[in-house]
Amino acid sequence: MAGVTEQQILDVLKTIKDPATGKDIVGAGMIAGLQTKDGHVAFAIEVDPKNGARMEPLRKQAEKAVHGLKGVISATVVLTAERPAPGGQPAPQPRHAPPGPGGVKAPVLAGVRSIVAVASGKGGVGKSTTAVNLALGLAAAGHRVGLLDADIYGPSMPRMMGISGRPTSSDGQTLDAMENYGIKVMSMGFMVDEETPMIWRGPMVQSALEQMMRDVNWGELDVMVVDMPPGTGDAQLTMAQRVPLTGAVIVSTPQDIALLDARKGLNMFRKVDVPVFGLIENMSYFTCPKCGERSEIFSHGGARREAARLGMDFLGEIPLVMEIRETSDGGHPIVVSHPASEHAKVYRAIADKVWTKIEQTLAARQAATPRIVIQ
Numbered sequence: 001m002a003g004v005t006e007q008q009i010l011d012v013l014k015t016i017k018d019p020a021t022g023k024d025i026v027g028a029g030m031i032a033g034l035q036t037k038d039g040h041v042a043f044a045i046e047v048d049p050k051n052g053a054r055m056e057p058l059r060k061q062a063e064k065a066v067h068g069l070k071g072v073i074s075a076t077v078v079l080t081a082e083r084p085a086p087g088g089q090p091a092p093q094p095r096h097a098p099p100g101p102g103g104v105k106a107p108v109l110a111g112v113r114s115i116v117a118v119a120s121g122k123g124g125v126g127k128s129t130t131a132v133n134l135a136l137g138l139a140a141a142g143h144r145v146g147l148l149d150a151d152i153y154g155p156s157m158p159r160m161m162g163i164s165g166r167p168t169s170s171d172g173q174t175l176d177a178m179e180n181y182g183i184k185v186m187s188m189g190f191m192v193d194e195e196t197p198m199i200w201r202g203p204m205v206q207s208a209l210e211q212m213m214r215d216v217n218w219g220e221l222d223v224m225v226v227d228m229p230p231g232t233g234d235a236q237l238t239m240a241q242r243v244p245l246t247g248a249v250i251v252s253t254p255q256d257i258a259l260l261d262a263r264k265g266l267n268m269f270r271k272v273d274v275p276v277f278g279l280i281e282n283m284s285y286f287t288c289p290k291c292g293e294r295s296e297i298f299s300h301g302g303a304r305r306e307a308a309r310l311g312m313d314f315l316g317e318i319p320l321v322m323e324i325r326e327t328s329d330g331g332h333p334i335v336v337s338h339p340a341s342e343h344a345k346v347y348r349a350i351a352d353k354v355w356t357k358i359e360q361t362l363a364a365r366q367a368a369t370p371r372i373v374i375q
Contacts, residue, residue: 039073078207121261123230137351155189162331254302278313
């Protein structure tokens with residue numbers, strides 16, 4: 001069956017009028033970032049900030065119209081307001097999810113018991129590889145695990161988890177998560193080609209993330225591991241605020257400059273009252289496979305010292321090993337491809353520590369919840 005074309009999408013969107021101007025949303029130049037691949041469609045509707053809160057019906061109308069086209073499996077439509085509000089202050093972005101704890105709006109994830117973010121202050125420290133093997137370590141311990149690839153600009157989970165193809169929908173309303181190695185996975189990488197750049201602004205990214213959580217059938221999960229975008233910018237902070245996180249894990253390499261950025265990541269989570277479970281030192285050392293000599297390429301022990309200085313737990317150190325890189329790139333992560341290896345054991349030990357932290361945090365929250373007794 002032939003897939004839907006961009007022109008077919010634009011033609012149906014031309015039938016939708018902006019209530020504020022009476023013009024169709026295509027002719028008014030309101031459609032941005034349109035992408036379509038194998039029946040999965042994504043785009044943004046740019047609106048005036050002062051009308052943003054009233055444009056949700058328009059977004060739903062556009063989404064319904066596109067979803068009704070023959071050949072469309074899913075439609076991800078977000079609102080974005082790019083122009084500043086009066087007084088030079090950024091306009092508040094429209095939020096489509098219901099309120100969560102503390103008045104923060106967050107996606108409703110029925111059946112998901114806990115959510116753990118794997119983050120780093122900068123890119124290139126092995127955060128995604130750590131997230132994948134941590135998720136697999138949790139699954140190996142018998143927990144029901146989901147894995148959300150929140151790195152919209154550089155999604156890597158399809159390749160690392162060895163998953164190809166596109167998500168389908170059993171009920172016509174929500175996407176079914178992809179699955180491999182007993183883990184449910186969702187990533188923007190399933191929607192677009194691996195080499196397609198995501199030229200989206202922050203509000204578009206955030207809305208897409210919310211839909212990947214809210215509009216996906218995750219089923220019953222003990223823990224969802226979220227591979228966060230690298231850095232500590234607006235997108236990362238907003239993600240930390242809007243997702244009901246149980247806790248976070250920070251990944252860093254041992255050298256001072258990486259630890260400086262890791263400290264920023266820690267402070268970001270503390271700012272929004274998300275518990276940081278601990279720090280992982282990745283690429284901790286290198287052992288020559290031929291001669292057995294150990295080299296500390298990026299220094300060693302910096303993350304452990306930093307964790308002690310900041311009063312947080314040190315979860316473990318992972319060496320710089322070719323086998324870890326090769327298995328991740330090949331879609332057969334080391335925890336499942338070489339489960340008896342020393343490196344897989346390190347990941348599983350870290351997973352056990354993280355699970356203990358999850359249980360402690362959930363128990364503390366439950367104990368802090370007021371109980372109403374009727375006599």
